[in-house]
Amino acid sequence: MGEQNLQDKFIAMVSAKSEVTLPLSQFHPRCMLTTAQTEIRTPKFPAIDYHNHLDAQDPADVLQVMDACGIEHIVNITMKVGDEALAIMERYRAADARRFSTIGWMDWAGADGDFDEFVALSLERLERLVEHGAVGFKIWKDLGLTVRDASGELVRVDDERLTPIFNRAGELGIPMMMHIGDPEAFFLPIDANNERYEELAAHPDWSFYGSQYGKHDLLEQRDRVFRRHPGTTFVAAHIAENSEDLRRVSAMLDACPNVLVDISARASELGRQPYSARKFFTRFADRILFGSDLVPDVEMYRLYYRFLETSDEYFEYPTHASGQGRWYIYGLDLPEDVLRKIYRQNALRLLPHLQ
Numbered sequence: 001m002g003e004q005n006l007q008d009k010f011i012a013m014v015s016a017k018s019e020v021t022l023p024l025s026q027f028h029p030r031c032m033l034t035t036a037q038t039e040i041r042t043p044k045f046p047a048i049d050y051h052n053h054l055d056a057q058d059p060a061d062v063l064q065v066m067d068a069c070g071i072e073h074i075v076n077i078t079m080k081v082g083d084e085a086l087a088i089m090e091r092y093r094a095a096d097a098r099r100f101s102t103i104g105w106m107d108w109a110g111a112d113g114d115f116d117e118f119v120a121l122s123l124e125r126l127e128r129l130v131e132h133g134a135v136g137f138k139i140w141k142d143l144g145l146t147v148r149d150a151s152g153e154l155v156r157v158d159d160e161r162l163t164p165i166f167n168r169a170g171e172l173g174i175p176m177m178m179h180i181g182d183p184e185a186f187f188l189p190i191d192a193n194n195e196r197y198e199e200l201a202a203h204p205d206w207s208f209y210g211s212q213y214g215k216h217d218l219l220e221q222r223d224r225v226f227r228r229h230p231g232t233t234f235v236a237a238h239i240a241e242n243s244e245d246l247r248r249v250s251a252m253l254d255a256c257p258n259v260l261v262d263i264s265a266r267a268s269e270l271g272r273q274p275y276s277a278r279k280f281f282t283r284f285a286d287r288i289l290f291g292s293d294l295v296p297d298v299e300m301y302r303l304y305y306r307f308l309e310t311s312d313e314y315f316e317y318p319t320h321a322s323g324q325g326r327w328y329i330y331g332l333d334l335p336e337d338v339l340r341k342i343y344r345q346n347a348l349r350l351l352p353h354l355q
Helices: 003-018 059-069 082-096 115-131 160-172 197-202 215-228 237-241 246-255 274-283 298-309 336-350
Strands: 047-052 071-077 100-105 136-139 176-178 234-236 259-262
Touching: 047 336, 059 071, 059 082, 059 298, 071 136, 071 336, 082 100, 082 115, 100 115, 115 160, 160 215, 215 234, 215 246, 234 237, 237 246, 237 259, 246 259, 246 274, 274 336, 298 336
Parallel strands: 047 071, 071 100, 100 136, 136 176, 176 234, 234 259
Antiparallel strands: none
């Protein structure tokens, strides 16, 4: 058979195979790379998970996981308010006060009424939480996206009526955690160009496409709050909700010395830009907190350790069950002095009761 005939036969065979269709949900490719696989069972230094949600967990089960993989302490960000929040705080205090702390949750009940009365009530709620041992206070992404005042208008993140709340946190000496906005993809159409299409198709309610304020507008509003309250310490959750753009996060940290960031649920973004991420971690080693934002699990924590401590290439990232995108991550191989600060020392500055 001549060379041309062989080529024609091969082209016909490939063309026939290309007609096979496969639903994206059934496409689960196996990586063919052979690379180092380093097992890190416990972190190089005892770790404080500064960002987790344990309301639905059993403290005894969580302690078993912590003991198995070197987690010294977890800060539970309760998503309950009022007496329910206090009950959860007491449950974890009773389990082991040296292993658990709690950050309180902003209660927006009443914001759609007289706003001055709402702010006064919010100050009472904040002070009550701190009296019962809360080590921080969190404002979530509903601010700027869903919370409305009596006029029906969205309450802006930088609404000056909220000033007394931020000021009071500073006076009480507790950090304010801010989760404003969400990943960039969540503000884009759920279409063939969205790299997190599968995640958003499975959870369309996570999409904020078409919201009144776009992602960057929300971040600008938040940053104005940071600058307006230099006497208050802020923790900008999830790499300041801008892990896709570390240059912008760096500029914010340079402009706002009262702000720290946590890495929770962002190994997926940081690990696919290992050169930029390593520079970011080493430059801001004093301003970064370890956190997971995932149900405590031994293998989950060990993936975080592998990400931070090794130079392994192209491996799974810790995530929720649905995953965040079709990519893998690379280890940052951070130096010991940086790891010590990120795992533990930075968090201790915000948790003086542990020192």
